[in-house]
Amino acid sequence: MSCVKSRETKQSTNVDPAKDFNASAEMLPRQPSKTPKALRNGGRVKSNAAEPTGVYQPNNNVMAPHMQSPDYVQLSTAAAITLGIMTGKMYRCECTRCLNLLLTYPEGCRANCAYCGLARHREAERDYADRNFIRVDWPAVPMDDIIDIVAKDPANSPFHRMCISMITHPRSDRDTVSVLKKWTDRIDPEVLPVSILSNPTTMNRDDVITLKDLGADIFTVALDAATPEIFDRTRGKGVQSPHKWDKYWEILMHAKDVFGAQKFGAHIIVGMGETEQDTLRLVQQIVDLGGHSHMFCFFPEKGSLMDHLPATPRDQWRRVQLARYLIDYRDVRVEQMSFDDEQRITDYGMAGGELSDIIEQGIAFRTSGCPGKVQEDISACDRPYGDSPPSNIASYPFQPKKKDLKKIRRQLDIPVVVQS
Ligand code: SF4
Numbered sequence: 001m002s003c004v005k006s007r008e009t010k011q012s013t014n015v016d017p018a019k020d021f022n023a024s025a026e027m028l029p030r031q032p033s034k035t036p037k038a039l040r041n042g043g044r045v046k047s048n049a050a051e052p053t054g055v056y057q058p059n060n061n062v063m064a065p066h067m068q069s070p071d072y073v074q075l076s077t078a079a080a081i082t083l084g085i086m087t088g089k090m091y092r093c094e095c096t097r098c099l100n101l102l103l104t105y106p107e108g109c110r111a112n113c114a115y116c117g118l119a120r121h122r123e124a125e126r127d128y129a130d131r132n133f134i135r136v137d138w139p140a141v142p143m144d145d146i147i148d149i150v151a152k153d154p155a156n157s158p159f160h161r162m163c164i165s166m167i168t169h170p171r172s173d174r175d176t177v178s179v180l181k182k183w184t185d186r187i188d189p190e191v192l193p194v195s196i197l198s199n200p201t202t203m204n205r206d207d208v209i210t211l212k213d214l215g216a217d218i219f220t221v222a223l224d225a226a227t228p229e230i231f232d233r234t235r236g237k238g239v240q241s242p243h244k245w246d247k248y249w250e251i252l253m254h255a256k257d258v259f260g261a262q263k264f265g266a267h268i269i270v271g272m273g274e275t276e277q278d279t280l281r282l283v284q285q286i287v288d289l290g291g292h293s294h295m296f297c298f299f300p301e302k303g304s305l306m307d308h309l310p311a312t313p314r315d316q317w318r319r320v321q322l323a324r325y326l327i328d329y330r331d332v333r334v335e336q337m338s339f340d341d342e343q344r345i346t347d348y349g350m351a352g353g354e355l356s357d358i359i360e361q362g363i364a365f366r367t368s369g370c371p372g373k374v375q376e377d378i379s380a381c382d383r384p385y386g387d388s389p390p391s392n393i394a395s396y397p398f399q400p401k402k403k404d405l406k407k408i409r410r411q412l413d414i415p416v417v418v419q420s
Pocket of ligand 1: 109110111112113116117118119120167168235
């Protein structure tokens, strides 16, 4: 974890200060290498067959025990610290307000997304429970232990929301239902709402309905890529991965029908070769459907098929981050914005003084995601340093202070407007 000591702390961001966007032609993933047969499908973990004994903390590729959902889940380092399962301290923030859980299996995720640390191609190199994901380790913990802690006093829990991330596995649909049931049997989802980060590839409309009926509050689809071409090259055929853009949209549309307005959304990663206009058109499309977008800054995750590529330059990221906030929460439309020949934003469609006030409020630059107890446009899911190191923050997991806003304005190249 980057705000506690870990192997990720010193990773370079690869940001080229002279370049202000990641062009499509440069953002090409490596091809996955072949995994020896004996190591496929969690072969090493299964043949070792070590019984799990409580919490498993990733420890640089010592053999992971045989843990699986629904009995076990993995949780973010931030959530583990917040729960008191791990010790540590976050840089400039109190841990997290979202209990992010990942389903877990010896076979790991069966997809091969090029930017993701959990991808299948890593199985020769690192057991599933030892893989870094959004820059942090994910300890594996018995689900009952987590519920025991939170159920003591859900209303006063530090968490504002719980989220189940499904990963791609033949059992993830049914185990998501089991994990959700275990939770709602003891914790009222009205008190601590639940989000589902879905895996559309294995789902159908009935699965979406079941999760809603069991008390899930928000359903999200990680499109991640902003265009069908980038989707295909980073998570589809281009990297021997099973996902399809159309299938993701099919489930997103079911989520819109079943969960309703403001209760569904899409994840989008900025800086994988799409243009700024591509991303913001997609943001507008989702808003027009009644949903929200949750945005991530591309970071070259160690061990992923894109770990040789540059992180999104901060100028590109800030422009898109600000424009997305205006579309999602301030009723500005993408058609009111202007773009240059490279489809970079040149005008946000809002008067300078008003835009300056929004920048000064700082909320646009915080981590985006499902809301918590504070207000609609402040995410419960703050994912501390999940898309950048603390030395060059992309998504602020806390309210940006004066010095942060000065830096943000420099990155945006928008000075303070002095009112006469
Ligand atoms: S499906 Fe999700 S967890 Fe699996 S490789 Fe793709 S992004 Fe990672």
